[in-house]
Amino acid sequence: MNSKEQVKIIKERSGTDASKCMKCGKCSGRCPAYNEMDIKPHQFVSMIEKGEIEKLLNCKAIYNCLSCFACVERCPRNVAPAAIIEAVRQEVIRMQGGNYINSEEIPQIVDEQIPQQLLVSMYRKFNK
Amino acid sequence: MQELNKEHKPLIVAFCCNWCSYAGADLAGSSRLSYPANVKIIRVPCSCRVNPTFILKAFQKGADGVILCGCHPGDCHYTSGNYYARRRMTLLFSMLDYLGIERERTRVEWVSAAEGAKFSKVMNEFAKTICELGENKRLEDLRCKD
């Protein structure tokens, strides 16, 4: 698969239209994981639009995103940066194959206090 | 018979109000949004000028579908004309349906002057529906068919 096709797939999977972005930066303005991310939420939107797929596939930010959807909530143009981040991450996982977490392991490795949403998010991040 | 039906090119009469829908048709034209050539437009000042007899007459003379286009409710150039047209057409269409005549042959669409794309879409869809229905047999006058 070439990178053009990958971009197309990621765009489709995210279900969001990155061309609607007016580059206001409100997504990055609210991101709670901003400082941890090597590529910022607003950059995901512009980079996928420009087709800079290699950098995205190799970034760490896709694992730092909390999937809190604050960026989606705030966006004035109905673009969903978190969905793009998620789509890139899925692409990486699918390229690698395999699951990184097994449901049977969860009771041992997880703190009881952990919120349900995080568990769900964890599945999304580490499983195919 | 099947062969004949394929060759049948349905005739569609479109009554368009001068202020919105006729202008919408103009916009479809200037935007080069095509619709079948068998759609022929008659310009009327307002959708409320369209008498049920015009529609029946068109069917009598061999039209296979009749569509009436006017300004959107609330936007009538004459303030309330399309509201009257709406009631008249509802009752007329309901009566045709009651008599067992295919209700898909008649239609009302509100198309504004800015909706060239809608005009073309409506005409394409309507023409397709009429094509599928085939020739108008239940409301035609055989003498009028040459």
Add this chain to the structure above:
Amino acid sequence: MQRLEVAFLEKAKELLSSGQVNRVLAYKKGEFCYDVSPAVFYSVEELENAVYNGFCGANLSKYLIQESKKEGKVAVFLKPCDTYSFNQLIKEHRVNRENVYVVGIECQGKFSIEKFYKTGVGFVASVQEDLDSVLVNGETKIDRNAVKLERCLVCKKQHVVYDELLVINEKKDGDLDRFEMVKKLEAMTADERFAFWKEQLSKCIRCNACRNVCPACTCTKCVFDNDDSQISSKANADSFEEKLFHIIRAFHVAGRCTDCGECSRVCPQNIPLHLLNRKYISDINEFYGEFEAGKDIAQKGPLTNYTTGDIEPNDFKGGNK
């Protein structure tokens, strides 16, 4: 029941002899008992021939268009359903109300002679009426409901406009659902409906009786007689013209038709024309709210009125496919 006819004659005589009116519009005897027709009586002597019985079905209101224009006052005996038509004519400025003295007369439902024949009584020489039954030829007793006109089974009961009332007994029954047949037709498939109407309307001989009797069809010159209308025709040349005439006629009276049923009563071919009018009435009730033409002249007619949220012409439910 004979008491009512006596009261009717007394009232007519009183109105004439007192000079309150100079003529009376009512019914006169024919050759047979069922052969009654509308007539104008100018003197007490002429009233010898006046009758009021179960065969006085004709709606007298339409005659008042011409009668009310003439010199002097005319008295008229109107049944409840007739008063609706009369009221609608007042609304449309077709009658001069000041010239008419309306006596609202009791009606226990009028007869259909065909229904007598259907009971197998043969020739009807005389009918003695009772509230619930009739005695034919002095020997056969028949349930009154069995010989009533269809419209009298769905009676309006109340007089909506009158100067005085002549009612001895309250009207009984007549509460059937008048839209029953319309609903039945709607439940048929489109092909069945088409077949039904094709059969019915192809009987039409374009005698124009329905139009001429209709109290809502009061045009000076009907569009079907007017060459300029582009739809004029004297006779149905084919099935299209049969439909055209009846659709347009029903449309022209839509919202104005009081459902008096005269069209079906007079049709020599027994076409159920009232089913076309009732379809409009039922649609109007369903789409725009209950409306009864002739009931309240201050109310706007449904086709000269609108609301911004009216149903769209493509969206009505319609009959079955």
Add this chain to the structure above:
Amino acid sequence: MQRIGVFVCWCGSNISATVDVEKVSAVLALEPNVVISQNYQYMCSENGQALIRNSIKEHNLTGVVVCSCSPRMHEATFRRACESAGLNPYMLEVANIREQVSWIHKDIEEATEKAIILGRTAIAKLRLNTPLTAGESPVIKRALVIGGGIAGIQSALDIAEAGYEVDIVEKSPTIGGNMAKLDKTFPTLDCAACILTPKMVDCAQNEKIDILTFSEIESVKGFVGNFKVGIRKKARFVNEKLCTGCGVCTQKCPSKRGLNDFNMNLNTRPAIYIPFAQAIPNVAIIDPEQCLKLKNGKCGLCAMQCPTKAIDYTQQDEIVEREYGAIVVATGYKPISLENFNEYGYSTYKDVVTSLEFERIMNAAGPTSGHLERPSDHKQPKVITFIQCVGSRDTSGCGKPYCSKICCMYTAKHAMLVREKYPDTQVNIFYIDVRTPGKNYDEFYRRAVEQYGVNYIKGMVGKVYKEGDNLVVQGSDLINNEQLLIKSDMVVLAAAIEPDPSVRKIATLLTTSIDTNNFLTEAHAKLKPVESPTAGIFLSGVCQGPKDIPETVSQASACAAKVIGLLAKDKLKCNASTAGADEMLCTGCSLCENVCPYGAITYIDKEFRLGGGRTEVRRVASVNPAVCQGCGACTVTCPSGAMDLKGFSTKQIMAEVDAICKN
């Protein structure tokens, strides 16, 4: 017998590329009544029109069919050509073979066939045309301006200047609108009151102008040149004629808890009040929600104190009916409600204010007498952060999809004013883009950056929250690619603006159209920007789209020019296509009268001869051709077919149906 000329236009190659124009003119030449059929490159050109004119004369034509572009484009042109050759202009029909044929069909054979059918249809209709003459209706030489902001004031002053009478109807107790609330104006920084209030006074003193404040439009009837408008003068409980505006009552009033809406509710005012010092009219008004006398009958202090006995607790709403030739809509705007923008904490934190509230805080006549104080503790803020595009350019459904146009400039103004008066205050501005098209606008913005050291940050704010006494603004800096947390004492939101909500009702009453954002639609986006599609209704100011003051004033004057042009005419040509009843068929049933939207139909009792010396008086419909607009609603309502419409008669339309269907 009609003698018809057919003229087929090539429209350069627009038509001739897909329609065989030679064939069209040749085939149409064979139609009955057609005596000449020609084609030409550009029928609308002077040469093309000359061809029509000459043919009319040469062939004694009684009618002309032009097969060309849409009649909406050149029907008027060809009508003029006919008229100048002595032919009645309504003896013309246009077959639209461009928009309806050549531009949408590719197949030449198919397109040519359709063009011929449309040509035949036009000929069929034309055979039944009759010469028409347009009637005339007089113009009432008085204008109505709805809205007394700067747009309405300017339009009214210009119309009055030309010598016509104008009424300004304003829904609030004073004219002045939003501009009266502003402190300074960009790009010159002169004080809004200094330039506005003299104009308000001019309005009050101009004898051609009648100001009706605290009044609303109740009903509108009629048409261009002849509007009848019902105006509701709401009760203000003070006799306007007697009140001198001395203000004694406002000082004595014991009920002082009412929110001062002129100061954006930042402080309170008495129940009887004068909106602001320079209010026009300078007359007090009682707020019935607050007034003790009106609420429970106990008080009456103001009436006792009033030296002119102007207080009238029994005053009622009053409806006045007036007639106008033209109507100007100048209903203006308001900032949007910020309820969908909780992230900025507007409803949670007192120190988050809108720009219009900030105007009042900075205004010398405002609640703080012009001292920069934050609302929570009246301390002078040391760090102020402005956020632009709050609700503008928002397609998510929370705000407005359009650019509000004025926010970039007034935010730069606010920043400059703060830095000018309080140089030790830090000013940050979050922006998406800075838009400054306008004379001296970009220079103004650059001055804010270069001379006043305003910190412009390209990025948007994600959240405003409180930490101790201060607000923290969390936002992105897209240039430095970092996320900022800025401690601020005060946050100012440049809220989007939207048309004043009253405009919906007014648009309905005036039957003019309104777009999805509630802005009134102009008749043509480029060529008729101040006319509404409804004749006689004109648009001034923000009701048509976001505008700053200079633009509003220019549009208001343009609007006035259009109104003056209309009022200068003594008579207007009416629509020639009017309805009329065949009196021999009319039964006088009143159905048509009930559907006429213009009240053009009345009934008369007319005497008819029956023959033999007898006569009959019948009630028949009579159409006023000056009022009839030609919609045709009556024609279908009429069961007898007595009512018909000239130019679109039943026969003509039926002939068109025939012509289309027989092919």
